[in-house]
């Protein structure tokens with residue numbers, strides 16, 4: 151038998167190795183912490199932990215299995231503690247709320263200032279601890295905590311107090327002050343879009359924190375009358391007939407917000423004096439309410455500019471310094487460009503798939519080629535779908551796919567040539583897309599494998615039926631030059647991307 155000293159020396163060597171390995175493990179855990187902070191991911195994955203313990207026990211001697219289990223439980227506990235602490239210590243600037251998957255605030259703040267800004271989902275039950283610890287320097291607050299958070303503050307700014315909701319909190323040496331920069335963002339947006347609410351009769355849809363903010367803004371703007379419409383009390387959406395002479399509708403409710411795109415509770419055509427619609431929602435860029443307003447020629451504004459402007463004012467408060475005002479419109483334009491899809495429309499064979507692919511590669515964005523997606527789903531070619539099931543079947547499949555794809559942000563969409571014939575498809579495309587019409591001379595259009603334009607005569611007919619619709623739906627018309635690189639250049643110039 152070996153002597154005790156000898157055995158202890160052996161243990162020391164093994165411990166050195168274990169400590170080295172634990173250090174290496176913790177370095178990875180630190181990377182995981184960073185990843186989880188950046189991506190707003192929750193810490194614990196119980197199934198994964200159980201699987202690991204099971205695997206490690208499999209590789210261990212029968213009499214050591216429990217030891218392995220206990221040691222690993224401890225390693226997991228400590229690692230989780232480390233991750234939680236890391237996330238709390240590094241969450242200096244950011245947004246708290248309940249479902250932040252939809253938020254664009256991270257990108258916006260990184261355009262406006264140089265601090266790192268993170269998103270943090272918090273459960274109602276953890277709110278108290280979060281504010282007790284108060285490790286952050288400056289945060290934004292969104293649904294559903296804009297009202298609830300007030301009780302944790304030490305001070306509240308007068309405008310936020312009048313509104314009764316807070317979206318910005320600054321921590322100055324442990325003292326928390328609440329502000330409402332949504333108000334200033336909203337007011338700025340009206341100036342940017344040159345609309346004055348003075349002497350207007352305004353309907354506000356929704357009765358939450360954002361509705362309170364808009365009510366305050368309306369008082370400050372000197373509106374002649376305003377009315378909040380709420381699902382829960384009088385007047386509700388059933389009572390709208392009493393307000394059909396109103397001039398302005400402002401939606402502060404989440405109806406129509408991603409992922410419930412295309413929902414609206416209002417029939418705008420009934421309103422006789424409507425001249426302005428404002429939807430505070432920014433994803434989708436154009437809600438159904440906005441698309442409907444545009445269709446009847448009513449000026450309509452989306453929530454994106456306001457979102458950028460409120461972030462700008464929050465940034466000034468976080469940093470306690472002035473930031474150049476032109477940052478707002480610069481950032482607005484950048485975010486609009488990066489978050490809107492680019493949808494290519496045009497005649498069959500005009501180059502939508504080809505230029506879509508090149509654009510996606512150049513801009514490093516996802517590509518959705520609707521025709522290809524239908525072929526993949528059905529397992530046969532477009533020509534075969536037409537032959538076997540007819541055009542109506544194809545059109546249905548096209549709308550179904552568009553309904554999902556058009557909710558995306560920042561993607562390239564190669565649409566089917568005839569998709570713009572249906573109003574629902576036009577709405578789906580326009581909600582989030584910058585639409586580019588690839589206008590290619592008739593004689594250059596490829597006709598092979600395209601059931602509706604096989605014959606020259608039918609191609610001419612399609613052209614006369616569709617040309618005006620392509621022009622009307624598009625934000626940009628590009629005359630296709632017979633050189634793909636030149637064509638790409640023209641598209642990028644139109645988009646103003648260098």
Ligand SMILES: Nc1ncnc2c1ncn2[C@@H]1O[C@H](COP(=O)(O)OP(=O)(O)OP(=O)(O)O)[C@@H](O)[C@H]1O
Pocket residue numbers: 496497498499500501502503504505521564566567596600630631632633634635637
């Ligand atoms: N700018 C261009 N210069 C030269 N050739 C081009 C250009 N754009 C597309 N092409 C060619 O034109 C043909 C048709 O292009 P493509 O298949 O991309 O059209 P499409 O609009 O997607 O058609 P469909 O509506 O049938 O899906 C292809 O052979 C492609 O290589």
Ligand SMILES: O=C(O)C1=C[C@@H](O)[C@@H](O)[C@H](O)C1
Pocket residue numbers: 245252253254255290291292293317332457460461
């Ligand atoms: O969705 C978002 O990212 C936000 C929405 C509004 O509540 C803002 O007040 C908040 O600052 C950020």
Ligand SMILES: [Mg+2]
Pocket residue numbers: 502503504521564
């Ligand atoms: Mg194509």
